[in-house]
Each structure stands twice: as C-alpha cells, then as structure tokens.
Amino acid sequence: MQNSSSVTVFTLHGLNETASHKYIFFAFTLLAYLLICLLNLTLIISIIIEKTLHEPMYIFLCNLCINGLYGTAGLYPKLLADFLSDSHVISYAGCLTQAYVIYTSVLSEFTILTVMAYDRYVAICNPLQYHSIMTSLTISKFLLISWILPFCDSTIGILLSIRLPLCGSHIDKLYCDNWPIVKLSCVDNILNNVYGYIVLLIHVCQTLLIVCSYFHIVRACVMSSEEMSKFMQTCLPHLISLISFTISIPFDVLYSRYGSRNIPQAVCNFLAVEFLVIPPLLNPLIYGLKQNLSQIRRRVMRVFCRKYIF
Numbered sequence: 001m002q003n004s005s006s007v008t009v010f011t012l013h014g015l016n017e018t019a020s021h022k023y024i025f026f027a028f029t030l031l032a033y034l035l036i037c038l039l040n041l042t043l044i045i046s047i048i049i050e051k052t053l054h055e056p057m058y059i060f061l062c063n064l065c066i067n068g069l070y071g072t073a074g075l076y077p078k079l080l081a082d083f084l085s086d087s088h089v090i091s092y093a094g095c096l097t098q099a100y101v102i103y104t105s106v107l108s109e110f111t112i113l114t115v116m117a118y119d120r121y122v123a124i125c126n127p128l129q130y131h132s133i134m135t136s137l138t139i140s141k142f143l144l145i146s147w148i149l150p151f152c153d154s155t156i157g158i159l160l161s162i163r164l165p166l167c168g169s170h171i172d173k174l175y176c177d178n179w180p181i182v183k184l185s186c187v188d189n190i191l192n193n194v195y196g197y198i199v200l201l202i203h204v205c206q207t208l209l210i211v212c213s214y215f216h217i218v219r220a221c222v223m224s225s226e227e228m229s230k231f232m233q234t235c236l237p238h239l240i241s242l243i244s245f246t247i248s249i250p251f252d253v254l255y256s257r258y259g260s261r262n263i264p265q266a267v268c269n270f271l272a273v274e275f276l277v278i279p280p281l282l283n284p285l286i287y288g289l290k291q292n293l294s295q296i297r298r299r300v301m302r303v304f305c306r307k308y309i310f
Contacts, residue, residue: 036076040068047062078098099178103177115142119134125220161192240286
C-alpha cells in the first residue's frame with residue numbers, strides 16, 4: 001500500500017480514449033484557450049483604460065474576467081501538455097497546486113456573482129441611494145471578500161487533504177481536484193466531508209442572497225417599464241452568467257464525489273471541464289459584445305480601431 005510519503009506522482013486517466021485523435025483535441029483546446037485569453041483580456045484592458053467604466057458593475061465584471069483567466073490557467077497548460085504526451089502524470093505538489101487554483105477559482109466566481117447580484121439589487125431597487133451605498137470603501141470590501149474568503153476556504157480544504165495518508169495514485173479525471181485526492185485516503189475522511197458540507201452551506205446562503213436579490217429586482221421591474229429596460233440591459237447578462245455557471249458546477253461535484261462507470265468517458269470529460277470552458281467564454285461575450293452594454297462595446301471598438309489605424 002502507498003501512503004502520502006511515497007506518492008510522488010499521480011496518474012490522470014481522463015485522456016485514455018483520446019490518444020488516436022490527440023492532435024485534433026489539442027488544436028481545439030488550444031483555440032478555446034487562446035479565445036478565452038483574448039476575450040477576457042480585451043474586456044479587462046478596456047475597463048481599466050476607460051475612465052467612464054470605473055463604476056461598481058464594471059469593476060466587479062473586471063474581477064470576474066480576471067478570475068476566469070486565473071482558473072483556466074490552472075487547467076489548460078497542463079491539459080495541452082498531456083494531449084501531446086503518452087504519459088499523463090503530475091507531481092504530488094503539482095496536483096495539489098492545480099486543485100487549489102481550480103477550487104479557489106470556482107469559489108471566487110460564485111462569490112463575485114453574488115456581489116454583482118447585490119449591486120444590481122441596489123441599482124434598481126434603491127437607485128437614489130446607490131452611490132451612497134456602493135462607495136469606494138464598500139466596493140473594496142466586496143472585492144476583498146470575493147478573493148480572500150475563497151482562498152481561505154481552499155487553503156483549509158487543501159491542508160485537510162495533505163494530512164491524509166494515500167493508498168493510491170490514480171485519478172479518473174482530466175485534472176487534479178480536491179475530492180478525488182481525498183477518495184484515495186487510507187483512513188476515514190469524515191473531517192474533509194464535514195468541512196465540505198460547511199463550505200457548501202456557505203454557498204447555499206450565497207444562492208439564497210442571489211434569489212432574494214432577484215426577487216426584489218423582478219418585483220420592482222414589473223411595476224416600471226424604465227426599470228424593466230434597466231433589467232434587460234444589465235441584469236440579464238449577469239443572470240445568464242449565473243445560470244451557466246450554477247448549472248455546470250453540480251455536474252462536476254456529483255461526478256467527483258460519486259462517479260459512475262456507466263457514463264462514457266467523453267461525457268465525463270465534458271462535465272468535468274464545462275465550468276472552465278463555457279463561463280470564461282460566455283462572460284466577456286455577453287457583457288462586452290451584447291448591444292445593451294454599449295459603453296464596453298464602444299471602448300473595445302476604439303481599442304481595435306487604434307490598433308489597425310496606427
């Protein structure tokens with residue numbers, strides 16, 4: 001039996017069925033990663049250099065895109081290297097690092113989306129008090145919570161995993177995740193389970209805050225055509241981002257914890273990476289290219305026009 005002192009590498013088994021078409025998968029994955037980087041960086045740079053976009057909603061959006069780049073950086077470089085390699089292994093330290101990056105990205109994404117929901121609630125339900133509520137200090141506090149809370153949650157989760165002696169080194173996923181590592185434990189992992197449920201409870205509370213915010217937003221919009229227009233312009237993109245992310249995460253969580261031998265490997269792979277493909281691509285598209293957020297679109301067009309003119 002192996003334990004944590006002797007396990008120096010993990011073997012990833014998610015790419016076993018892709019060997020015959022690995023160059024095709026590599027090309028499409030590389031294209032997706034480059035597109036994610038291009039779209040998110042364009043939106044981030046546009047928001048930073050355009051002073052008229054230095055408002056709470058756009059600041060939170062900028063952080064959402066930064067988090068998207070952070071999370072995908074934990075997956076794509078290693079995945080691309082694995083496509084071109086015959087052995088899909090990762091060091092113990094590298095596995096924990098990858099799990100930490102992906103875990104913090106997921107928690108940060110949901111926290112930022114929660115903050116954005118509150119921002120839209122204040123903007124639509126209390127427009128006269130918006131600037132007195134969403135001050136620079138308040139925005140700074142929200143941003144600190146959006147980053148520090150997930151990083152603390154992830155640090156505790158990883159530390160609880162490090163203490164476990166391991167009886168295996170095979171991970172049935174494309175990448176390292178915290179729970180697949182915990183499942184390799186030789187001893188009872190009840191403490192990890194309890195902590196997992198505590199983190200889940202925290203994010204269920206965030207979900208309730210989002211639902212409550214949108215209940216008041218929709219109720220206010222029904223009473224006013226002007227507020228309905230504002231909802232369609234700013235809340236609808238946020239709602240689409242929230243739904244796409246919220247739908248993709250449970251599939252991966254359920255598969256990581258319970259798995260299924262009856263699900264084809266290709267389906268498992270898609271469910272495992274969906275939250276690191278769809279939201280990072282969708283967020284800059286619906287916010288930056290959608291006609292209703294014309295400030296961002298005009299700024300992006302100016303950036304590209306200057307590039308081609310000069």
